[in-house]
Amino acid sequence: MKLLGRTFRNYLLYSTLLLLVCVPLFYFFIRQLFVKEMEEELFHHKQNFQNTATYIVTDKDLKIYQLLNEEFLLTEASQWPIRDSLFSYKAYDSVEHEIIPYRALKCGITIQDKNYQLIIRESIVGDIDLIERIVIIQISLLVFLLAGFILINQNLSKKIWSPFYVILEKLKQYQIDKDTEIKLPSSNTTEFEDLRITVEQLVSKNRNAYLSQKEFTENASHELQTPLAIFRSKLELLMQTHNITSEQADLISDLSNTNDRIARLNKNLLLLSKIENNQFPSKQLVLLKEAVDKTLSLYKEKTEGKKIKITVTDKTETKVNVNPALLDILLSNLISNALKHSTEESEVKIQIETNSLLISNPGEPLKNPEKLFQRFNRESRISIGSGLGLAIVKEICDVEGFKILYSYTTQHCFQIKF
Amino acid sequence: MKILIIEDEQELAKSMKQYLRQESYVVEVAYTAHEAIEKVLLHDYDCILLDITLPDGNGLGILEKLKAESKLDGVIIISARNSLDDKIKGLNLGADDYLAKPFHLSEMGARISAVIRRKRFEGNNAIVIHELTIDLIGKVISFKNKSIELTRKEYDLLLFLVSNKNRVVSKNAIAEHLSGDAAEVFDNFDFIYAHMKNLKKKIAEAGCSDYIKTVYGLGYKFEG
Numbered sequence: 001m002k003l004l005g006r007t008f009r010n011y012l013l014y015s016t017l018l019l020l021v022c023v024p025l026f027y028f029f030i031r032q033l034f035v036k037e038m039e040e041e042l043f044h045h046k047q048n049f050q051n052t053a054t055y056i057v058t059d060k061d062l063k064i065y066q067l068l069n070e071e072f073l074l075t076e077a078s079q080w081p082i083r084d085s086l087f088s089y090k091a092y093d094s095v096e097h098e099i100i101p102y103r104a105l106k107c108g109i110t111i112q113d114k115n116y117q118l119i120i121r122e123s124i125v126g127d128i129d130l131i132e133r134i135v136i137i138q139i140s141l142l143v144f145l146l147a148g149f150i151l152i153n154q155n156l157s158k159k160i161w162s163p164f165y166v167i168l169e170k171l172k173q174y175q176i177d178k179d180t181e182i183k184l185p186s187s188n189t190t191e192f193e194d195l196r197i198t199v200e201q202l203v204s205k206n207r208n209a210y211l212s213q214k215e216f217t218e219n220a221s222h223e224l225q226t227p228l229a230i231f232r233s234k235l236e237l238l239m240q241t242h243n244i245t246s247e248q249a250d251l252i253s254d255l256s257n258t259n260d261r262i263a264r265l266n267k268n269l270l271l272l273s274k275i276e277n278n279q280f281p282s283k284q285l286v287l288l289k290e291a292v293d294k295t296l297s298l299y300k301e302k303t304e305g306k307k308i309k310i311t312v313t314d315k316t317e318t319k320v321n322v323n324p325a326l327l328d329i330l331l332s333n334l335i336s337n338a339l340k341h342s343t344e345e346s347e348v349k350i351q352i353e354t355n356s357l358l359i360s361n362p363g364e365p366l367k368n369p370e371k372l373f374q375r376f377n378r379e380s381r382i383s384i385g386s387g388l389g390l391a392i393v394k395e396i397c398d399v400e401g402f403k404i405l406y407s408y409t410t411q412h413c414f415q416i417k418f
Numbered sequence: 419m420k421i422l423i424i425e426d427e428q429e430l431a432k433s434m435k436q437y438l439r440q441e442s443y444v445v446e447v448a449y450t451a452h453e454a455i456e457k458v459l460l461h462d463y464d465c466i467l468l469d470i471t472l473p474d475g476n477g478l479g480i481l482e483k484l485k486a487e488s489k490l491d492g493v494i495i496i497s498a499r500n501s502l503d504d505k506i507k508g509l510n511l512g513a514d515d516y517l518a519k520p521f522h523l524s525e526m527g528a529r530i531s532a533v534i535r536r537k538r539f540e541g542n543n544a545i546v547i548h549e550l551t552i553d554l555i556g557k558v559i560s561f562k563n564k565s566i567e568l569t570r571k572e573y574d575l576l577l578f579l580v581s582n583k584n585r586v587v588s589k590n591a592i593a594e595h596l597s598g599d600a601a602e603v604f605d606n607f608d609f610i611y612a613h614m615k616n617l618k619k620k621i622a623e624a625g626c627s628d629y630i631k632t633v634y635g636l637g638y639k640f641e642g
Binding site: 256 | 430498637
């Protein structure tokens with residue numbers, strides 16, 4: 001939910017609650033005020049009546065008076081004295097054809113030494129009418145309030161919140177491995193200015209950490225090359241010594257194989273960090289088929305040894321704009337991967353299509369296909385690979401802007417979209 | 419034959435020196451750029467092994483100095499960086515070859531002998547060992563003027579062993595020499611045995627005695 005939506009929802013909720021509480025409250029207070037005023041009026045009428053009553057002399061006067069003043073109901077008193085009392089009642093109004101509520105004052109009055117009971121009545125506004133009005137007023141108030149709120153907020157979100165949205169957009173676009181630093185617009189609003197400074201600091205800290213980590217991998221790999229070279233050279237010198245027993249020879253051979261493995265691992269790590277560090281910038285158009293054939297020639301012996309049949313189909317003559325060295329590594333890693341995991345006398349298929357390359361080989365499904373491109377992920381520890389081959393493939397695809405997909409139906413299939 | 423090793427890692431320099439001495443080379447070592455420049459200006463070397471990352475300066479500076487003095491001995495650059503830029507820069511400055519750390523000593527031996535042969539015997543480029551003649555230009559070998567048909571891999575293998583004659587050349591070094599980066603995929607050394615078998619057979623068929631000895635568990639040795 002959007003920030004403004006959330007605020008608006010809360011406002012709406014609060015306003016509705018306020019409305020629900022206010023309507024009965026208003027009703028109660030207004031009603032009370034009204035009735036009080038009415039009662040004062042009634043007593044005032046009584047006073048008036050008493051003052052004018054002195055002018056009533058005959059019964060005829062009384063009759064006229066009553067006809068002129070409908071609200072005065074004068075009857076002969078059945079009991080005496082009559083205490084002043086207030087009461088409400090409803091009666092049918094012949095003019096308006098509806099039942100109207102009245103407030104009335106009952107009191108005793110003496111005219112010409114005769115005791116009368118006087119009821120003075122005053123019609124009051126109906127409850128429903130009153131509530132209706134209050135609700136209408138309140139709802140229109142609410143509507144205007146919220147409409148105003150939305151308008152003001154929309155305006156605000158455009159103006160005041162704009163630095164926030166700019167920062168958000170910039171952060172979304174920021175890529176730690178590509179962009180050098182993040183440039184954010186400054187703002188007059190303290191909070192946004194704080195946000196900007198904090199974000200910039202955070203990004204620069206992260207970037208430094210990322211760089212030093214990247215540098216570390218590269219430096220560590222570099223530094224390892226020399227000790228590896230020393231180790232390898234000493235092993236070779238050891239091989240030159242005389243009277244080596246077969247037991248010693250086996251040990252030396254094992255050491256030599258292990259040393260080669262470390263050297264390869266280190267070489268691949270170094271390669272990976274070089275690709276990450278964009279040290280292969282130059283590009284040129286390469287005919288894909290040619291590059292594939294070149295790579296296949298490197299593995300000719302391997303394929304012959306395992307009696308693997310390789311079929312290459314190319315009907316498109318697709319050319320790729322790529323760093324040639326990276327393309328070689330990419331193809332070499334994918335093809336060697338396919339060869340390594342193919343059983344003897346199987347078939348590896350390489351299909352070149354318009355802007356895509358498919359390499360498939362038969363084999364058992366993977367246990368963890370989602371980890372396929374992760375560093376040092378290996379399905380088994382038995383294979384001699386460095387565990388970096390496909391990570392390098394992925395990195396090259398990322399750097400060159402290719403897309404790599406892996407799927408398994410009956411065969412392992414890698415597809416690269418250029 | 420005089421060789422200068424410019425390498426700040428003393429242990430590595432020691433190994434290189436020891437390996438090369440077995441091939442009757444005269445080997446000198448310089449541990450710093452300063453020391454190296456002194457030696458280079460005073461003496462002539464047949465081949466210089468130059469580590470380009472030195473504590474007191476970039477090795478490429480030494481190369482520039484050599485070029486300026488037109489003392490372009492055979493130079494092989496050694497680098498832990500294995501970067502294409504360094505390689506191109508070095509070769510453009512007149513270096514003859516580039517060797518990335520960690521390298522096999524036998525690979526180094528082969529590269530040195532190739533550089534020296536190129537510098538010394540420009541036109542007449544052939545190695546004669548026992549009755550075998552290796553024609554480096556035509557890349558063919560012959561025994562008593564009778565040529566032996568070898569595949570490219572067999573030829574490379576023989577030349578690699580001969581360049582390191584009388585020394586054990588490990589299977590790992592051969593695999594890397596023959597296949598380069600593709601060596602990674604080979605999870606066994608079967609292909610070396612196959613090539614070696616064919617090579618030995620062809621040499622034997624020509625009537626030449628077997629100079630290639632199998633050293634149990636380690637590799638092969640050409641006895642010269």
